[in-house]
Amino acid sequence: MSDGLESFLAAAPWPQRLALCSLLALARRPRGAALLAHAPLAQEAAGATLALGRYDDPVVARLLGWDAEAVVARGRRLRRAEGRP
Amino acid sequence: MRRTIDADFCIVGAGGGGAVAAAELAEGGASVVVLEQGPRHDADDFTAHPPQMLARLYRDAGQTMTIGSPPILLPLGQGLGGTTLVNSGTCFRTPASVLERWRDEYGLELDADTIDACFDRVEYSLSVAEVTPELAGANAAVARRGAERLGWSHGYLRRNARGCVGSGVCVFGCPTSAKQHTGITYIPRAERAGARIFTGAEARELSRERARVSGVIARISDGSSLEVRASEVVLACGAIHTPLLLARNRIAGASGQLGRNLSLHPATAAFALMDEQVNMARGVPQSFYVDEFAGEGLMFETVAGPPAYAAMSLPLRGERHARAMANYPRLAQLGLMVSDSSRGSVHSLGGHPVIRYSLDAADLARIRIGLQRIEQLFRAAGASEVYLPLAPGVAPGAARARDLRMMAFHPLGTARADARPTHGVTDGRLAVHGLRGLRIADGSVVPSALGVNPQLTIMALATRLAFELLGRPVPRKPKGSVPDAEIATTSTPT
Numbered sequence: 001m002s003d004g005l006e007s008f009l010a011a012a013p014w015p016q017r018l019a020l021c022s023l024l025a026l027a028r029r030p031r032g033a034a035l036l037a038h039a040p041l042a043q044e045a046a047g048a049t050l051a052l053g054r055y056d057d058p059v060v061a062r063l064l065g066w067d068a069e070a071v072v073a074r075g076r077r078l079r080r081a082e083g084r085p
Numbered sequence: 086m087r088r089t090i091d092a093d094f095c096i097v098g099a100g101g102g103g104a105v106a107a108a109e110l111a112e113g114g115a116s117v118v119v120l121e122q123g124p125r126h127d128a129d130d131f132t133a134h135p136p137q138m139l140a141r142l143y144r145d146a147g148q149t150m151t152i153g154s155p156p157i158l159l160p161l162g163q164g165l166g167g168t169t170l171v172n173s174g175t176c177f178r179t180p181a182s183v184l185e186r187w188r189d190e191y192g193l194e195l196d197a198d199t200i201d202a203c204f205d206r207v208e209y210s211l212s213v214a215e216v217t218p219e220l221a222g223a224n225a226a227v228a229r230r231g232a233e234r235l236g237w238s239h240g241y242l243r244r245n246a247r248g249c250v251g252s253g254v255c256v257f258g259c260p261t262s263a264k265q266h267t268g269i270t271y272i273p274r275a276e277r278a279g280a281r282i283f284t285g286a287e288a289r290e291l292s293r294e295r296a297r298v299s300g301v302i303a304r305i306s307d308g309s310s311l312e313v314r315a316s317e318v319v320l321a322c323g324a325i326h327t328p329l330l331l332a333r334n335r336i337a338g339a340s341g342q343l344g345r346n347l348s349l350h351p352a353t354a355a356f357a358l359m360d361e362q363v364n365m366a367r368g369v370p371q372s373f374y375v376d377e378f379a380g381e382g383l384m385f386e387t388v389a390g391p392p393a394y395a396a397m398s399l400p401l402r403g404e405r406h407a408r409a410m411a412n413y414p415r416l417a418q419l420g421l422m423v424s425d426s427s428r429g430s431v432h433s434l435g436g437h438p439v440i441r442y443s444l445d446a447a448d449l450a451r452i453r454i455g456l457q458r459i460e461q462l463f464r465a466a467g468a469s470e471v472y473l474p475l476a477p478g479v480a481p482g483a484a485r486a487r488d489l490r491m492m493a494f495h496p497l498g499t500a501r502a503d504a505r506p507t508h509g510v511t512d513g514r515l516a517v518h519g520l521r522g523l524r525i526a527d528g529s530v531v532p533s534a535l536g537v538n539p540q541l542t543i544m545a546l547a548t549r550l551a552f553e554l555l556g557r558p559v560p561r562k563p564k565g566s567v568p569d570a571e572i573a574t575t576s577t578p579t
Contacts, residue, residue, distance in 0.1 A: 004136035011139075011146035013437070040476065043402070044490075051396035055410065056136050064413040065364055066391045068133035071252050075260025079128060082248060084262040085269045 005053035020049055087302075087310040090281070092118040094554065095301050095315035097288040097330070100167020101540045102526035102547040103321030104267035104275065105207065109551035111278035118313045119275065120286040120303045122322075123164030126268065131258030135393040138257035142171050149325075151429065153443035154486040157351065157493045160256075161325065165284065166268025168323070169540055172494075173255045173371030174244040174264045175386065176213045177537035178204050179545070191532045192504025193513045195549075202559040203545035210274075211245035211265040213541075220251050222368015224389045227359055227417040229373060231466030237377035242386065244369065245540075253366035253391065267544075286311060291318060291334045291523070298336075298523040317522050317554060321547070324496035324529040325440065328510075329433045331500065337510045337517050346501050347429035347442060348534045349493035351452065354388050354420040355459045356399055357468035358409065363417045365389035371420075375462065379536060382424035383455045385462070389418050400474040400490055409472065419462065421455040422494070423448055424536035431499055442493075444486050452489060456481035495539045500529035515550050526550050 001024075009017055023046035026032030036043040055061060061068065078084070094110050096103045099121040111117040123144075132138065139147040144161040151157040162168035184200070187193040207213075218225070221241060232239040249263035262269055276282060285306030292300040292312070300314040320327050328344040331337045366389055375385040389395075392413050399416075401409055409416065429442030444452070456473050460481065463471045473481060474490035503509025506518040511530050517523040526547040528539055535542060552559045 002136070004134050004140075007140040008136035008146050011141075012148045013145045016145070016148045016150070047402055047406070048397045051399070051406065051410075052136055052393050055391075055396035056134050056393035061392045064392045064410070066366055066413075068391065071133045071254065072131065072260045074250070075131070075252055075262075076129065078248065078250065078261045084248070085128060085273070 002053045002056060004056050005049070008052070020045065024049060087312055089312040089314065090118060092116045092281075092313055092315045094118070094317050094319060095120065095313040096319045096321060097301060098167065098321035098323065098527065099165045099267070099272060099282065100162065100321060100323060100527065101169045101267055101543045102528070103319065104166070104271035105544045105547040106319050106321065106526045106551045107275040107280050108271040108278065109548055110554060111275045111280040113551070113555040113557065115555065117275060117280035118315065119280055119282045120288050120301060120311075120313065121165055121282065121284045122287045123284065125165050125284045126170065126258070128258070128260065128262045131260050133252070133254045133257060133260055133391065135257050135391060135397070142258055149440070151440045151442040151493070153429065153441055155444070155489050155491055157349070157442060157491045159349065159440065159493050159496065161323065164268065165272050165282070166266040169266040170258070170268055171256050172538070172540060173388070174246055175371050175538040176208065176211070176243045176245055176541045179535060179542045180537060183533065183535055187532060191502060191509065193502055193532070195513070199549060199559055200545060202561050203548040204541065205562060206548055206559065207541060207544040211270055212247040213243050213245050215243050216241045216369050216372040220249060220369055221372035222251055222365070223361065223363045224365040224368060224370070224417050225373035225387050227357070227363060227466045228375065228385070228387050228419050228462065231462035232375045232377070234465040235462060237375050237462070239373065239375045239377070242372055242374050249369060251368040253368065253370055253389065255370055256390070283311060288322070288330060289333070291330070291336060296519065297521040317524060319524045319526050319550070321525070321527040323527050324499045325431055325438050327525060327527055327529040328431055328499040329438055331510070332433060336520065336523070337500065339519060340507055340510060342501060342508065343510050344431050344499050345428070346498040346532070347431055347440070347496060348425055348498040349429070349442060350422045350495045350534065351425055351427075351444060351448060351491055351493045352420055352422045353452065353456070353474045353489065353491050354398065354418055355456065355463065355474060356395070356409070356472040357417045357463035357466070358412055358470040359415050359417050359466070359468055362414050364414050365395070365416060365418055366391045378458065381454070382451050382536060383458070384422045384424070384536060385455075385459065386420050386422060387418065388420040400472055402477070417463070417468070419459050421452070421459055423451045423455065424534045449486055453481050453484050456484070495528065495535070497528045497531040497534065497539060500525050501532040502530040503532060514553060515546065524550055524554070
């Protein structure tokens, strides 16, 4: 699990954290995923959370044209140059 | 250990309402203390990675949920700036029809000249200006093309931004500090004028002397306690947390309205696969609106974000999700926001908010129609596929509440203003009925849905309140004008 996804889960209120961690554990196993297929909302929650982590991976995101590090570096340069907070 | 300090005004919460009131009061010569539960954010810590930023900038990592049909995600900001730190920066003045309704239904007489002066003042302070087409990017161009082909009313949104280069992550912390949220505008002004700002300070108790509130006791994150004795206390914790603080202190319950009348803007968004390159995260995510159906309570605004954001909200599963994400550079997105007639409530369970809200039949009907119109707009714009936020196989016209994938924004009304003490928590001057020394300056006093993004309304009401507390008229015109060239760069987003 990526650091970002871990911090996202860690900052969630405990009921959501518990539920999401359980759902993610299920979603990663074939039998668990099959079980989740019978609970569409739970399956969506797990899928959305996994997708959040997967597409936040810099390698994956760059392939799709998004470079978070470059965006942040440009922002930092502009802030420094223009004396913004 | 408890420290005690004295001030003219103690303000609880440093979001859209609290920060504005703090700056105006401090600049007016008053001694001001601000208690903010969240932290002070440093733009150097903004990473443009959605999961990290959700964890840092949002209450509950952005996972605040309503209980009802359907369950709705209600993201709220935390820290100096509050939700203005993580919103898209869209600025609308309160529609005239809404102000008329407030007068007719709630007995709220808002002098038009005064409220206009408040809007002028806020817009000047926040460098509010219309987004340029270049900065709006290709996602807005798709929406514009669709609206033009259908002959639907539309336009570029006005935003509180200065020197924006279209980083595409307004809701995950602006890395250029272009978005003029209150944490980098009004709060520094308040500090320069001598206001004392305490972060990590959770207001727990409102001190009372008979029918008067005389201060606030806060728990500080280092374990200590702080008592602020003040002539006036201004609550600005937002529509979810202000009623909880009042209820905890057994204040303002007499009307039976506290925590009730919760209005939201239920919202959802659809994606479309276009032939052209959209690269939705290049440009201002929320930059364009379609208000053709505003009279029916429907507003469409562009939304967008980086791949992680899109992947999380794309309403597809498995192979279809992967295929659509492989085409992320060609995905466009448009959001639907409903001016609701549903009403919910908020109460506390073990100190945490429990938010109850279910869509009524009228709102469900609006959402069905809204989704049909988004699909119509995307098709008119040339979309080859449209992905609606519905359960698989469900057509928009047949959608039930449980089929919808919803978020909501802009909670309002849980301590609503009404001239009648039996119908509202505060009066038109935002003073809590039946109590002296306590005002409210956040979305909880706004008595009805606005149909537009509410940050400007909340800030204008806070401005009006601050000048009333100072006993001075709101200055008619801010001095000078904001130089346009500094507001919105015309450079193409990269």
